[in-house]
Amino acid sequence: MENKTARFEKLLVKNGLKRTAQRLQVLEILSGRDSATSQPYLEQVMGKNADRVTLYRVLQAFEEKGIIHKVLDQQGTANYAICSDGCSAHEHHDEHVHFNCDNCHKIYCLDTVKIPALKVPAGFKVEHLNLIATGLCASCSDKIN
Amino acid sequence: MENKTARFEKLLVKNGLKRTAQRLQVLEILSGRDSATSQPYLEQVMGKNADRVTLYRVLQAFEEKGIIHKVLDQQGTANYAICSDGCSAHEHHDEHVHFNCDNCHKIYCLDTVKIPALKVPAGFKVEHLNLIATGLCASCSDKIN
DNA sequence: GCTATATTTGCAACATAATTGCATTAACAT
């Protein structure tokens, strides 16, 4: 693979954000995981590399630019995942299903699963759909049974 | 309609909960609204009739017994609605769609809308589905256009 | 490379939300 850091730097520049150590580290962490990452976990891993406030602001900036998207888990905790291509400041395309494992509490973005269209009562105008499935992920399902 | 308070009292007893003023008032409030009720709103309406801590505990007890169900809105704020029949401590049947209005921020339980079955990757075991639609509710849709 | 400028960060203070322990109060079975 091409130099990952270089790719992240381009991503930042493209979005008018400066290339700072904290931002790069957040991208590094998020990209290295197979599931969405909770804010508390990020906070912990960043440790003294970034102030708590900075993390909030980095995440907020990334979300606004469409670099990452936020998913709330069943406890209301914010989790973040890098957006697949096609997201921008103008428009998020994160209408895929999120899977929240009851056991390991990981949140998986099931990019391949599309949310089926929905019939709503007359008058209601649906803008966005947000579907979270809970249960056991493949890995925990294996371990437990 | 039969005496509402009497019905609530039965509901409490049936679930092994004592008939307290605070619990009855919470049921009263929730039942009198056409959409899910946010915790902050409940807190405000209860006023000095209940301590904030008591409210947390009442809601938690109700949720555990299957009397109400919790829906998180897009901001992660807890909202509560009385469960339709068929919910119990063992099993919630709140797998209908929730609609979060972007304008009035109400959360409607669209009991009539069923969540379509879902194809997930091999190994994943879905236990519950949680679908939140955002957009404009019928009432706001009218007013705005 | 050096400097000017605008952005970003960290700190401190503050605001809000949630949790815990414990003494007091209230419900209700007998």
Add this chain to the structure above:
DNA sequence: ATGTTAATGCAATTATGTTGCAAATATAGC
């Protein structure tokens, strides 16, 4: 009426999120 257990309120604590501002840092222009 009374004893027992559950529920409440209060105080203290912890967690979570926000704001203003001074210091530090990235980078564009020289």
